[in-house]
Amino acid sequence: MYVEFNVVKRLGDFQLAAKGRVEEGVTCVVGPNGSGKTTLMKILAGLLKPDSGRVEYVGVSSRVYVGDFYTPPEATGLDVVLAGRTRFGRRPVGREDVEKAAEYAELLEAADLLKRRISTLSGGQRQRLVIAAALASEADLLLLDEPLSNLHGDWRGRVMEVLRGLSRGRLVVVSTHHGDVLKCCHYVLQMENGVVAWLGPSADYQPRLAEAECGGSR
Ligand code: ADP
Numbered sequence: 328m329y330v331e332f333n334v335v336k337r338l339g340d341f342q343l344a345a346k347g348r349v350e351e352g353v354t355c356v357v358g359p360n361g362s363g364k365t366t367l368m369k370i371l372a373g374l375l376k377p378d379s380g381r382v383e384y385v386g387v388s389s390r391v392y393v394g395d396f397y398t399p400p401e402a403t404g405l406d407v408v409l410a411g412r413t414r415f416g417r418r419p420v421g422r423e424d425v426e427k428a429a430e431y432a433e434l435l436e437a438a439d440l441l442k443r444r445i446s447t448l449s450g451g452q453r454q455r456l457v458i459a460a461a462l463a464s465e466a467d468l469l470l471l472d473e474p475l476s477n478l479h480g481d482w483r484g485r486v487m488e489v490l491r492g493l494s495r496g497r498l499v500v501v502s503t504h505h506g507d508v509l510k511c512c513h514y515v516l517q518m519e520n521g522v523v524a525w526l527g528p529s530a531d532y533q534p535r536l537a538e539a540e541c542g543g544s545r
């Protein structure tokens with residue numbers, strides 16, 4: 328299974344012209360702000376239509392993108408994870424969905440957050456629920472746009488471990504500014520000015536100095 332893309336998309340003054348292939352496992356998408364990470368991920372998710380080119384999905388029948396995810400303050404943790412379970416659609420939920428939601432929350436040590444109101448949670452707790460929601464979708468292609476931004480170093484590593492553990496027979500794409508998690512990915516895809524500047528196994532990735540020294544240790 329894989330996703331192959333060769334796409335062009337213009338947004339205002341910005342142009343994405345990206346070509347590459349996402350393989351089974353965890354791919355970390357890195358690159359400076361405005362380099363096109365979100366644009367590429369939304370195209371892979373089918374949420375943005377490229378102006379030209381195409382995306383070929385081989386062995387991938389379902390895809391979910393989770394980025395800035397609005398959680399109404401009165402919602403509970405369970406509501407959030409269930410939203411992922413229904414792939415953010417409107418279908419009614421059943422008992423199995425609730426069980427699955429609890430299972431994925433447990434993986435992120437968020438089981439005790441399911442009954443809490445979102446407004447009472449910290450940014451990190453909320454983020455773990457959103458990640459659990461994405462996982463609960465059980466989509467073949469999971470696109471998580473900066474899921475680690477509100478998590479401290481220890482939690483970032485634990486989340487990456489969970490993602491790796493679930494990445495067999497699945498494509499997991501994670502954008503991040505944290506250089507410290509790159510060793511947890513199978514592949515790194517580096518964006519720069521709208522193009523794929525580097526793509527390959529994480530073991531072969533040599534971060535640019537500016538990224539490694541400044542972006543990686545925060
Ligand atoms: P990243 O996720 O790497 O920070 P984005 O893909 O979000 O980058 O954005 C790439 C560029 O496209 C940025 O310069 C951004 O300002 C621009 N952009 C994104 N969406 C739009 C839009 N709807 N209209 C105009 N410009 C956009």
Ligand code: MG
Pocket residue numbers: 364365366472
């Ligand atoms: Mg972005």
